[in-house]
Amino acid sequence: MIPAVHRVVSWETDLSPIVPPPGVPTHDTRLIYISTLSLPHASNASTCVGGQLPVSAARKEWLAGFCIAASFKRETGICRYHCTRSLVHPFPLAGTLPALKPSAKPPTAAHSSAAMTDAAAPAGVKLNASTIAEPFSLAVREYIEQEMGGAGPKLVGLLAHGDPAAKKYAEWTGKACARDGIRYELREVPKDELLEALEQANHDPEVHGILVYYPCFGPFPSFFGGTMDDFLRDSISIKKDVEGLCQFYRGNLYRNIRYVDDEHTQKCVLPCTPLAIVKILEHIGVYDKTKPDGDHLAGVNITVINRSDIVGRPLAAMLANDGADVYSADIDSLYLFRRGKLIPSEETQETACKKSRVIITGVPVKSYKLPLEWVSENTVVINVASFKNVDEAELLKIKGVQYVPLVGKVTVAMLERNLLRLYENFHWKPKKVWQ
Known part of the structure; x- marks a missing residue:
């Protein structure tokens, strides 16, 4: 199976050696490599360690979302931190590290203020x-x-228009x-030859995945019902539909x-x-992996400002399937997605x-900006549109926003994983399956 990557080991990792201060035995030194974010207001250490351990205060960085509670003694360089979220990978140089306890909730402003005694909360x-x-x-x-000797599966991209965002996506895909060792071929074809190229x-048999860069025909109707783009999506073989958009x-x-087969062997x-x-x-x-599968987002409210068949609608369903209450907004309506349900909402955007x-914003209009008075502290804001749907400078003034x-x-990266998933499911059975 496709290997799970649970978290990023390093965002901007400080790999500089930690020298224990006087009185701390060298053999007690233990280090955790953590993800860090460069922040202009942070003044304490970026290298955090579990228990009573030396800390480097040379770099002005802080890990957003990493809760700590205790004190930093400048005179000794000793940090007594209690970790409350498992956003780190332990790498003990000697002995074992104290257990890291995952938190069900993201850190609050109060957590940050308590931890940062000498610096303003970011x-x-x-x-x-x-x-x-x-x-x-x-x-x-x-x-x-x-496992494959460097000869990866073959992906064919079909481009039948000059949309700049699609061209950029095709460029990123090719690079x-x-x-990563995947054979990629971009085929640019006229619109009236696109269906033939797809077939x-x-x-x-040498093609293991097909990617069509939408939109191709926009709202233009199909002879077979729906739009031509709908028909194209449903025309891709399930063995090669790398985007998972067919019926x-x-x-x-x-x-x-969540599985192709009744035996639950093919995702x-x-x-x-x-x-x-x-x-x-x-x-x-945001996902709480301490909860059962299907409930990792239980109790979480999410708003998706986009209800397209490519992004907004499937995203709302995926988040709802994981337990969230998802408000799905488009230009003239607001619906609440819950697992298996679509409910008209009495809320406003x-x-x-x-x-x-x-x-999550995905408005394909350059003039659209998310009103910042709608954004609460400690909110995660994700832009999926080709235009910036938010005033970035003003948004980043809101406390705790990510x-x-x-x-x-x-x-x-998900496209590559999907291609390998299809390759395993339908084209090749590896000797050693992914975990």
């Missing part, structure tokens, strides 16, 4: 999606090298595949069916961008956003 932080994507890409790369790829995978997603693929957002939320710590732990301005590279 305002919002901007997260780099590239570092979230890297562990997933690395897992793909290493698997192809070690990532070349780096050729469907029947080519088979779409139907399974909305019914919360379904999920739409790449919604899956990328799920992985980002897992990384940030404003009240939905204000009560949400997470706000902002992800782009998700494209995480989307590409």
Whole structure:
């Protein structure tokens, strides 16, 4: 199975050696490598250690979302921190580390204020999606090298229009595949030849995944019902639908069916961008993995300002399937997604956003900006639109906000994982399955 990557080991890791202060035995030194975010207001150490351990105060960084409670003694350089979230990977140099207890809730402003005795609590932080994507890409790369001899599966991209966002996505896809050992071929074709090109790829045994860069025809209707883009999505073989947008995978997603087969040995693929957002939320710590499967988001309110068939609707269903209450907004309506249910909401977009732990914007209009008075403290804001749907500078003045301005590279990483999922399910049975 596809290997799980639970968290990023390093965001900006301080690998400089820690020298114990006088009176602390060298053999007691233990180090945790942690994810850190460069913040202008932080003044304490970026290298945190469990228990009574030396701390480097040289770098002005702070880990957003890492709760600590205790004191930092400058005269001895000793840190007595109690870790309350498992956003770190332990790497003991000697002995064992104290257990890290995951928290069911993200850190509050009060936690941060108590921990940062000599520095003002930070305002919002901007997260780099590239570092979230890297562990997933690395897992793909290493698997192809070690288990497949460096000859990865073949992905064909079909581009039939000049949309700048689609071209950028195709560019990222090509670079990532070349780096990670996947054979990628972009085929640019006229619109009136797109269906024929798709059928050729469907029947080519050397092609293991097909990616169509939408929108192709927009609202143009199909002879077979629905739109032409709908027809194209449903025309891709389930064995090669790397985006999981055909009727088979779409139907399974909305019914919360997570496997292709009755024996539960072949997992379904999920739409790449919604899956990328799920992985980002897992990384940030919004998902509570101490709860049972299907309830990792229980009690969490999320607003998704987009209800497209590509991103907003499947994303709302995926989050609802994991237990969240999801407010799905478009230009003229607001619905509440709960697992297996779609309910007209009496909330407004404003009240939905204000009560949400997470706000996801995907408005494909340059002039749209999320009203910042709708954003509460400690909210996660993720932009999936090709335009910036928020005034970034003003948003980052809000205390505790975590902002992800782009998700494209995480989307590409999920695309690679989906391709390998299809390859395992339908084209090749590895001797050693992924864990």
